[in-house]
Amino acid sequence: xxxxxxxxxxxxxxxxxxxxxxxxxxxxxxxxxxxxxxxxxxxxxxxxxxxxxxxxxxxxxxxxxxxxxxxxxxxxxxxxxxxxxxxxxxxxxxxxxxxxxxxxxxxxxxxxxxxxxxxxxxxxxxxxxxxxxxxxxxxxxxxxxxxxxxxxxxxxxxxxxxxxxxxxxxxxxxxxxxxxxxxxxxxxxxxxxxxxxxxxxxxxxxxxxxxxxxxxxxxxxxxxxxxxxxxxxxxxxxxxxxxxxxxxxxxxxxxxxxxxxxxxxxxxxxxxxxxxxxxxxxxxxxxxxxxxxxxx
Amino acid sequence: xxxxxxxxxxxxxxxxxxxxxxxxxxxxxxxxxxxxxxxxxxxxxxxxxxxxxxxxxxxxxxxxxxxxxxxxxxxxxxxxxxxxxxxxxxxxxxxxxxxxxxxxxxxxxxxxxxxxxxxxxxxxxxxxxxxxxxxxxxxxxxxxxxxxxxxxxxxxxxxxxxxxxxxxxxxxxxxxxxxxxxxxxxxxxxxxxxxxxxxxxxxxxxxxxxxxxxxxxxxxxxxxxxxxxxxxxxxxxxxxxxxxxxxxxxxxxxxxxxxxxxxxxxxxxxxxxxxxxxxxxxxxxxxxxxxxxxxx
DNA sequence: GGTAAAATACAACGTTTGTTGCATATGATA
DNA sequence: TATCATATGCAACAAACGTTGTATTTTACC
Numbered sequence: 227x228x229x230x231x232x233x234x235x236x237x238x239x240x241x242x243x244x245x246x247x248x249x250x251x252x253x254x255x256x257x258x259x260x261x262x263x264x265x266x267x268x269x270x271x272x273x274x275x276x277x278x279x280x281x282x283x284x285x286x287x288x289x290x291x292x293x294x295x296x297x298x299x300x301x302x303x304x305x306x307x308x309x310x311x312x313x314x315x316x317x318x319x320x321x322x323x324x325x326x327x328x329x330x331x332x333x334x335x336x337x338x339x340x341x342x343x344x345x346x347x348x349x350x351x352x353x354x355x356x357x358x359x360x361x362x363x364x365x366x367x368x369x370x371x372x373x374x375x376x377x378x379x380x381x382x383x384x385x386x387x388x389x390x391x392x393x394x395x396x397x398x399x400x401x402x403x404x405x406x407x408x409x410x411x412x413x414x415x416x417x418x419x420x421x422x423x424x425x426x427x428x429x430x431x432x433x434x435x436x437x438x439x440x441x442x443x444x445x446x447x448x449x450x451x452x453x454x455x456x457x458x459x460x461x462x463x464x465x466x467x468x469x470x471x472x473x474x475x476x477x478x479x480x481x482x483x484x485x486x487x488x489x490x491x492x493x494x495x496x497x498x499x500x501x502x503x504x505x506x507x508x509x510x511x512x513x514x515x516x517x518x519x520x521x522x
Numbered sequence: 523x524x525x526x527x528x529x530x531x532x533x534x535x536x537x538x539x540x541x542x543x544x545x546x547x548x549x550x551x552x553x554x555x556x557x558x559x560x561x562x563x564x565x566x567x568x569x570x571x572x573x574x575x576x577x578x579x580x581x582x583x584x585x586x587x588x589x590x591x592x593x594x595x596x597x598x599x600x601x602x603x604x605x606x607x608x609x610x611x612x613x614x615x616x617x618x619x620x621x622x623x624x625x626x627x628x629x630x631x632x633x634x635x636x637x638x639x640x641x642x643x644x645x646x647x648x649x650x651x652x653x654x655x656x657x658x659x660x661x662x663x664x665x666x667x668x669x670x671x672x673x674x675x676x677x678x679x680x681x682x683x684x685x686x687x688x689x690x691x692x693x694x695x696x697x698x699x700x701x702x703x704x705x706x707x708x709x710x711x712x713x714x715x716x717x718x719x720x721x722x723x724x725x726x727x728x729x730x731x732x733x734x735x736x737x738x739x740x741x742x743x744x745x746x747x748x749x750x751x752x753x754x755x756x757x758x759x760x761x762x763x764x765x766x767x768x769x770x771x772x773x774x775x776x777x778x779x780x781x782x783x784x785x786x787x788x789x790x791x792x793x794x795x796x797x798x799x800x801x802x803x804x805x806x807x808x809x810x811x812x813x814x815x816x817x818x
Numbered sequence: 819g820g821t822a823a824a825a826t827a828c829a830a831c832g833t834t835t836g837t838t839g840c841a842t843a844t845g846a847t848a
Numbered sequence: 849t850a851t852c853a854t855a856t857g858c859a860a861c862a863a864a865c866g867t868t869g870t871a872t873t874t875t876a877c878c
Contacts, residue, residue, distance in 0.1 A: 245855055263560055264597040267836060277857060282837060293836060301560040304600060327651040330786055331779050332642045338775050343635035346628045355623040374680055377673035377774070384670055385767050422549075448553050449530075450537045450545070464553070469782030470792055471681050478673070479634050479771045483627050486765030490626055496766055541825055562835095563866060573827060578867060589866065 251276045262300040333468040341464040341476045358487035364415035370396040371419035382481040388503045412439035421447040547572045558596035629764045637760045654783035660711035666692040667715035678777040684799045708735035717743040
């Protein structure tokens with residue numbers, strides 16, 4: 227294990243002061259860290275050649291409340307192994323309400339960071355790369371994201387408009403969401419974003435696109451999402467959050483990576499497109515860097 | 523995951539033939555394979571939102587003797603990944619272009635994850651907590667985010683509409699963006715989101731809000747952002763990305779944390795509001811879990 | 819609208835879990 | 849060798865486990 231592991235360090239440093247049985251238990255735990263999380267304490271004790279109570283006593287010897295703390299620690303290590311994030315800052319501070327708020331914030335943010343980091347798994351990277359290829363080939367990219375996924379769809383579309391005119395954002399008032407597909411065909415691709423619960427309208431439009439022969443690239447939350455069946459290629463993102471709501475941060479990250487990959491296919495073209503956009507917005511006086519005087 | 527996983531494949535292939543509860547259980551298992559090995563069945567069922575017996579029934583539905591077969595399988599997967607993962611990370615035998623794409627993706631995602639993780643610094647957490655308090659006190663929250671920041675503003679507003687009627691999204695066609703502020707006053711708060719380059723219109727509206735006596739909470743990208751001078755309270759997020767474009771993922775994460783903190787102030791109220799929203803959307807037939815038959 | 823069948827919730831079962839108090843074994847000191 | 853403190857094994861405990869049969873709800877069809 228590359229990352230710092232405070233519990234392991236503690237076991238090692240206290241090892242010399244342990245009784246023979248405690249040492250045997252401790253040695254087994256250090257040499258088989260995953261097993262701790264995967265089997266029961268009694269079975270672990272059996273495999274280590276030690277009484278069950280020895281495990282409990284080891285935990286107390288280490289200053290923990292009980293064996294479950296040992297197990298919880300090792301389970302956490304497995305959960306976070308892929309991400310490499312060991313930033314376990316257990317510093318307590320502030321008033322009660324503030325502390326609760328700070329803890330919730332920290333849990334949420336760490337969870338989000340971990341989920342995005344998890345997207346660096348080889349399987350995800352391959353899908354991202356394939357999706358970027360597919361989108362690059364397309365004559366036109368239709369971007370669809372309703373309800374909570376609107377933010378992701380719109381952001382992708384917005385960034386792409388800085389690069390050129392390739393995307394159409396499927397959205398609009400008065401039930402005209404799908405109108406953009408009127409002249410869409412087999413040379414085009416639909417980038418559909420939808421997470422559980424899946425907006426019925428999104429699925430209907432994806433189905434329609436499929437029937438019209440469009441390629442479909444999906445950003446969704448599960449291998450069993452209804453979009454997976456419709457799409458040629460699906461990129462999966464977690465939406466779990468430590469709060470009441472689903473998170474879209476990983477989905478947004480995915481869309482940003484797609485934009486980055488697309489821009490990277492022709493860096494020079496991307497650069498000059500961005501400069502052109504800059505000039506245009508400059509001439510429209512869109513941006514400011516200081517507090518403006520109010521218009522009359 | 524690249525490696526073959528027969529049980530996972532089996533779950534996916536039989537998914538369509540499952541009852542709703544079985545699907546929910548199966549979905550959770552597919553999306554949280556590690557958890558299966560790390561927690562008890564009852565806890566897994568709790569997290570998946572199903573009865574414990576549903577897990578047993580899922581196992582039998584898959585042709586297994588009982589739930590323990592599912593757990594054993596996932597434990598084995600974890601045991602094998604330890605050796606498999608490091609080895610796989612080394613053998614990059616893809617094409618050059620693919621590798622470049624994968625590397626760019628990885629760099630971008632790791633950067634995003636790190637930036638979000640950095641928001642767990644005590645200073646950021648305090649600001650988040652204070653911002654949530656300020657927003658909770660307000661009679662009404664006006665949400666402003668133009669151009670690239672639209673996605674963040676809209677997402678915040680969307681989530682908040684699930685909780686109640688407290689927010690107004692400042693947006694609209696035909697230059698009516700600011701109209702929502704017509705009846706705004708000193709009891710209200712403006713949540714303004716803007717990053718470099720700062721949209722002139724955002725700053726003008728923030729200025730107007732200030733003059734009308736509104737409190738201002740800002741999500742922006744720098745201590746020297748023009749919004750910092752206008753706002754009572756500013757939360758800072760990084761927007762650096764390894765690509766041509768700025769990233770909004772950290773800003774989105776911040777807005778999600780704010781939503782989480784606000785919902786957490788009265789968990790019961792939040793829960794019942796969410797249930798009410800659920801019922802409403804259900805009665806409108808907004809969501810689906812399977813590929814829909816096309817409307818005529 | 820009524821009915822049969824499928825799906826689901828519930829409650830109780832016998833196990834197994836992690837823990838604890840107590841009896842026994844061990845080994846050092848006098 | 850006697851004595852004592854520590855280390856270890858054992859047995860019993862409540863709690864939580866995975867499972868199962870039954871009651872209830874939901875669904876689909878006539």
